[in-house]
Amino acid sequence: MTLMKSFLGAAATLAITAGGAIADPAIIYDLGGKFDKSFNEAAYNGAERWAAETGGTYRDVELSSDAQREQALRRFAESGYNPIVMAGFSFATSLEAVAADFPDTKFAIIDMVVDAPNVQSVVYSEHEGSYLVGVAAAYAAKGDTVSFIGGMDIPLISKFACGYAQGFKSVKPEGTVIVNMTGTTPAAWNDPVKGGELTRAQKSQGSEVVFAAAGGTGLGVLQTAADEDMLAIGVDSNQNYLQPGKVLTSMVKRVDNAVFQAFSQGTDLEPGFNVMGLANGGVSAAMDEFNAPLITEEMKMALAETEAKIISGEIVVHDYMSDSACPAY
Amino acid sequence: MQAMPKWADAVLIPLISILLAFFFSGLTILAIGKDPVVAIQTMVQGAFGSTNGLGYTLYYTTNFIFTGLAIAVAYHARLFNIGGEGQVMLGGLGVALVCLAIDWPHWTLALPAAMVGGAVFGAAWSFIPAYLQAKRGSHIVITTMMFNFIASAFVGYILLNYLKVPGSMSTESAGFSAGAHLPTFHEMLAPFGINFNKNAPANISFLIALLAAFGFWVLIWKTRLGYEIRSFGESESAAKYAGINPVRITVIAMMISGALCGLMAINNVMGEAERLIDNAPEGAGFIGIAVALMGRNHPVGIVLAALLFGFLYQGGAELTFWEAIPRELIIVIQGLVIMFTGALDNMVRAPLEKLFLTPRKNKKGA
Numbered sequence: 001m002t003l004m005k006s007f008l009g010a011a012a013t014l015a016i017t018a019g020g021a022i023a024d025p026a027i028i029y030d031l032g033g034k035f036d037k038s039f040n041e042a043a044y045n046g047a048e049r050w051a052a053e054t055g056g057t058y059r060d061v062e063l064s065s066d067a068q069r070e071q072a073l074r075r076f077a078e079s080g081y082n083p084i085v086m087a088g089f090s091f092a093t094s095l096e097a098v099a100a101d102f103p104d105t106k107f108a109i110i111d112m113v114v115d116a117p118n119v120q121s122v123v124y125s126e127h128e129g130s131y132l133v134g135v136a137a138a139y140a141a142k143g144d145t146v147s148f149i150g151g152m153d154i155p156l157i158s159k160f161a162c163g164y165a166q167g168f169k170s171v172k173p174e175g176t177v178i179v180n181m182t183g184t185t186p187a188a189w190n191d192p193v194k195g196g197e198l199t200r201a202q203k204s205q206g207s208e209v210v211f212a213a214a215g216g217t218g219l220g221v222l223q224t225a226a227d228e229d230m231l232a233i234g235v236d237s238n239q240n241y242l243q244p245g246k247v248l249t250s251m252v253k254r255v256d257n258a259v260f261q262a263f264s265q266g267t268d269l270e271p272g273f274n275v276m277g278l279a280n281g282g283v284s285a286a287m288d289e290f291n292a293p294l295i296t297e298e299m300k301m302a303l304a305e306t307e308a309k310i311i312s313g314e315i316v317v318h319d320y321m322s323d324s325a326c327p328a329y
Numbered sequence: 330m331q332a333m334p335k336w337a338d339a340v341l342i343p344l345i346s347i348l349l350a351f352f353f354s355g356l357t358i359l360a361i362g363k364d365p366v367v368a369i370q371t372m373v374q375g376a377f378g379s380t381n382g383l384g385y386t387l388y389y390t391t392n393f394i395f396t397g398l399a400i401a402v403a404y405h406a407r408l409f410n411i412g413g414e415g416q417v418m419l420g421g422l423g424v425a426l427v428c429l430a431i432d433w434p435h436w437t438l439a440l441p442a443a444m445v446g447g448a449v450f451g452a453a454w455s456f457i458p459a460y461l462q463a464k465r466g467s468h469i470v471i472t473t474m475m476f477n478f479i480a481s482a483f484v485g486y487i488l489l490n491y492l493k494v495p496g497s498m499s500t501e502s503a504g505f506s507a508g509a510h511l512p513t514f515h516e517m518l519a520p521f522g523i524n525f526n527k528n529a530p531a532n533i534s535f536l537i538a539l540l541a542a543f544g545f546w547v548l549i550w551k552t553r554l555g556y557e558i559r560s561f562g563e564s565e566s567a568a569k570y571a572g573i574n575p576v577r578i579t580v581i582a583m584m585i586s587g588a589l590c591g592l593m594a595i596n597n598v599m600g601e602a603e604r605l606i607d608n609a610p611e612g613a614g615f616i617g618i619a620v621a622l623m624g625r626n627h628p629v630g631i632v633l634a635a636l637l638f639g640f641l642y643q644g645g646a647e648l649t650f651w652e653a654i655p656r657e658l659i660i661v662i663q664g665l666v667i668m669f670t671g672a673l674d675n676m677v678r679a680p681l682e683k684l685f686l687t688p689r690k691n692k693k694g695a
Contacts, residue, residue, distance in 0.1 A: 089499060155498055185607055
């Protein structure tokens, strides 16, 4: 069905291309590929939702090499696609070069700031969402140890970890948050086996809830946590359904909303910053039928209260990326 | 010993193999419901139809010429260098260090220095497995392969801890200064009135790759060292008997191989990215094996095979851009070409040999 849909979509786009004038939007996924059950897939879902709701067509592409970033950007811009959305911070260098050459094309880059008059930089307040799931973890854990598994060791992931630790410690100030990163290369995004090993190691250190912000590696974390009778917290997309009853919640980053918004605004895409936080539904803790049994009344109230306080500014969650330091560990 | 005519071995077999590969690729494309004819047209048009496409094709070709030559040098000594990927990575590190160390006034100074940097780092990286093979008998296939992982971790470590721009998220070094910018085809051809696309990454390294191919021919077939490498490859015991030092030849052949891999970095690191990124080779070291196999370890064959793979890479990219053919299928097509030209060589060779040799036998009989 989806296959058929994409064929029809492609055929329709081709037909329009042949017609000459197009202002279809386009999206370029990062090297992870669009069906990663996480970041890129969320972007894909946003694009699909836009296509379903508006009946419009869009073009998308999965890259297979780094040299293709700039190539794809240019080819799409040359062919008149507008706006062009990029899922991932790795496009920054290429976009800086391309944006200047196509002043009339609008670009949106997710997770990165590129300062150009025709670029919208979509950044998420991951620290706020992570704080929230940290509070949830504190209520779910009987003891006072929880843990975090990051993908590649980059500031963005430390931002998740730091927010999570702050949230946890706001409830259990004397507790321990074990933080592990899977690796230092992009391979760390897709190493479910190592994710599982780290989960076991953390369990042996007493962790009861593990938050995985690790792309494909996280799938191994969720699996192992379920096997080892721990609770896990998913990331980016709602991953609660992956291990029903064993995933406490997911720190959802509504990448789909960013894509949907960019596509909907079309050529009127607003340049500048677009901060997606708790207040505008950019990040949230996912609640659905799969994790309902795990969410106690007490937890639910605490979460609602924390969320309100963050939105009102009463709680200011420290952003790791602002000073590369974390007060909570 | 009866043999086929040389032209059949050098031209006919690869050609038939490629046609077979494309035939099966066409079937695969048909199987996912796409039109193989349109697909081939898109690929050819995308790879050769514009100077932009051609620029990308030649950029990839340059990479594969370097790695193909590298694998072939080692293969002439019957050393199977699987570590091209790691050697290119280290070469990239060497090139990046040279480019970042000095604010180069002009590329004519930066390029030779970067070439030395890349070659030395690549050669040094291949020295260790070569030495282990020569002195300890550790199998070169295993050690070079393992060295790819070590290289990846090592370069990642250096990148993250020393070269990365502080606060930046991408695992990449700072950009090189303008003086280290290599002339692209656009800049090289503009004085001749040819307007080559200015965004295509093909650059002067392509000419260096061709020079390297010529140098390879001179080295292997016209020098004493080349003769020693070939004799050692043909028969180690005979070479030893002739007074050729196996340790020396193993180490030298592998270091030349590593140096050629390292040289590739002037194309991808210095010419294209103009900064060191993580996993810069992107598989070129492995493609080099297929290129060398297909090119029959001869520079002319290697250049042609590299062009074919450059076409597959760039044409494949166009397929994903415009035909919505998933990138995984591009890898299938590349795999089919490698399988038919490399692994299934005998499938084409055996019947062809029969075809060529039967009439000759009859003549003898008559």
